[in-house]
Amino acid sequence: MNTTDDELPPADPAESLRLIAREQAAAGRRLTPDPRLLLWPWGLAWLIGFGVYFLRFGPDEHVYIDMPEFVPLTVLLGLITLAGIVTGVVGARAGRQVSGPTSRQGAMYGFTWSVAFIGMAVLLSRVSDLLPTPTGNLLWAGAMVALTGALHMAGGALWNDRILYVLGLSISIVNVIGIIVGPGWHALIVAVLGGGGMLVAGLVSWLRMAR
Amino acid sequence: MSGSPPELDPVIHAQARLRVVSALSTLGDGDRIVFPRLQDILQMTAGNLSVHLRKLEDAGYVEVTKTHQGRTPATFVRLTRRGRVAFEEYTEALHALLAGITHPQEES
Numbered sequence: 279m280n281t282t283d284d285e286l287p288p289a290d291p292a293e294s295l296r297l298i299a300r301e302q303a304a305a306g307r308r309l310t311p312d313p314r315l316l317l318w319p320w321g322l323a324w325l326i327g328f329g330v331y332f333l334r335f336g337p338d339e340h341v342y343i344d345m346p347e348f349v350p351l352t353v354l355l356g357l358i359t360l361a362g363i364v365t366g367v368v369g370a371r372a373g374r375q376v377s378g379p380t381s382r383q384g385a386m387y388g389f390t391w392s393v394a395f396i397g398m399a400v401l402l403s404r405v406s407d408l409l410p411t412p413t414g415n416l417l418w419a420g421a422m423v424a425l426t427g428a429l430h431m432a433g434g435a436l437w438n439d440r441i442l443y444v445l446g447l448s449i450s451i452v453n454v455i456g457i458i459v460g461p462g463w464h465a466l467i468v469a470v471l472g473g474g475g476m477l478v479a480g481l482v483s484w485l486r487m488a489r
Numbered sequence: 490m491s492g493s494p495p496e497l498d499p500v501i502h503a504q505a506r507l508r509v510v511s512a513l514s515t516l517g518d519g520d521r522i523v524f525p526r527l528q529d530i531l532q533m534t535a536g537n538l539s540v541h542l543r544k545l546e547d548a549g550y551v552e553v554t555k556t557h558q559g560r561t562p563a564t565f566v567r568l569t570r571r572g573r574v575a576f577e578e579y580t581e582a583l584h585a586l587l588a589g590i591t592h593p594q595e596e597s
Contacts, residue, residue, distance in 0.1 A: 284505035284537065287497070291586040294507065298580065301511035301531075308530045309515065309522075374558070377565065378520035 307487060311372045317445075317480030319361035320426075324473030327354030328419065328465045335415050337462030347411065351418060358422075362391065387433060394425055412461035423453040423468050441486075445479040496586075500548040501579045505533070506541050510550065510576050513568040521554065521565035542566060550575055 288294040331350040333343040369388050373381035398421055406414035427450030434443025452471045456464035501510055512530050516522060528538050545551035550572030554565045568576070 284541070285503045287502045288504055288507065291583040294502075294583050295580070295587070297504070297507060298511045301508045302515050305512040305515040305530050308526075374523070375526045376516060376520050376522045378517065378567070380517040380520050 309372070309376060310487060311368050313483035313487065314480045315368045316365050317476045317483070319364040320358075321473045321476030321480060323354070323357035323361040324476065325469050326473075327357045328469035328473065330354070331415065331419065331465035332462065332469060335412060335462060335465065337460065339412060340462065351415070354419075358395075362395075383436065387436060390432075391429055394429065395422075398422065398425055416457065416461040416464055419464055419468065420453060420457045423449060423456075423472060427453055441479055441483050445475055448475050496582050498575055498579050498582075500544065500550065501575060505537070506545060509538070509541055509545065510568065510572065513551070513566065514573065514576050516567065518573075519567070521552075521567040524564040524566060527566055545572065548572075548575075 288297055327350075330353050334341060334345055334347070334350045336342050366388060369384050373384060402418055402421060406417055408414075409417060427446045427448075430446030430449060431443055432446075434440065434446055449472050452467055452475070453464075456467040459467065501507055508531055509527075512527065513522070524535075524538075528535055531538065533541075542551055542553055546553055550569060552567050552569050554567075556563055556565065
C-alpha cells in the first residue's frame with residue numbers, strides 16, 4: 279500500500295485520518311500478546327485438571343474412575359505450572375519488544391501470581407492433611423479458584439480489560455456456588471464453567487482483536 | 490484542493506512519518522519499542538525508517554536510545570511528550586479541516 283512516495287502528504291484530511299486509524303490498529307494488534315495464548319493453557323488446565331478431580335473424588339465420595347489419591351492434585355498442579363510457564367514466556371517475549379512502565383507492570387503482575395500461589399500452597403499443604411479427604415480437596419480447589427478469580431479481577435482493573443474482569447468475577451461466583459454445593463460437585467462446576475469460561479474469554483478477546 | 494494547508498505540521502504531514510508517529514502513539518507514556526519490531530510493524534526497510542526517525546528526532550518528536558540487552562546492542566524508539574502533543578494537534582487540525590470541508594464554504 280501507499281509506499282510510492284514517503285514525503286508526499288496524504289491526499290486529504292480524511293485520508294490522513296484513515297491512515298492513522300489503520301496504523302494504530304495494526305500496531306495495537308501486533309503489540310498485544312495473543313489472548314488465546316494467555317487464557318487457553320489455563321482453561322485447558324482447569325478443564326482437564328478439575329475433570330480428573332471430579333472423576334476420582336465425585337459427590338458423596340463416589341469414585342467414577344479408580345486411580346491413586348495423589349493423581350488428581352498432581353495432574354492439576356502440573357498442568358497449572360505448565361500454563362504458568364506458557365503465559366510467563368509469552369509475557370516475557372512481549373516485554374523484550376517494548377520496555378518501560380507497561381512491561382514493568384506486566385512483570386510485577388506475573389510475579390504476583392507466583393508469590394500468591396506459593397504462599398497458598400505452603401499454607402494448605404500444612405493444613406489439608408488434618409482434614410478428611412473430601413474436605414481437604416475442597417480446601418485446595420476452592421482456595422486455588424478463589425485466588426485465581428481475585429487475580430483475574432485485579433488484572434482486569436490494572437489493564438482496564440473488561441473481559442478479564444468479568445472472567446474473574448464469574449470464576450469467583452462459580453467457586454462460591456461450587457463450595458456451597460459441596461465436594462465433588464465443586465470440581466465439576468469449576469472444570470466446566472471455570473475452565474470453559476477461560477476458553478470462551480480467550481476466544482472472545484481474540485475475536486475482538488482480529489476485527 | 491491543491492497544496493497542503495499551512496496549519497498541518499510539515500514534519501508529521503508526510504505519509505511515512507505519519508505512519509511512524511501513529512504506530513508509536515499506541516505505546517503507553519514512557520514506553521519504548523525495539524527498532525526491529527517497529528520496522529516489522531511498519532513494513533519499512535531499516536534505512537528508510539532510520540531516515541524518517543532522524544527527521545522526527547531533529548524535530549524533538551522522537552527519542553532514539555541505544556543500549557544493550559545482555560550482549561546484543563538494542564535500539565529503542567519512543568515518542569517524546571512533545572511528539573505526542575504535536576500528533577494530537579495534528580489530528581485535531583485534521584478534524585477541524587474536515588469539519589470545514591463538510592460545511593458548504595467554497596474557497597475560490
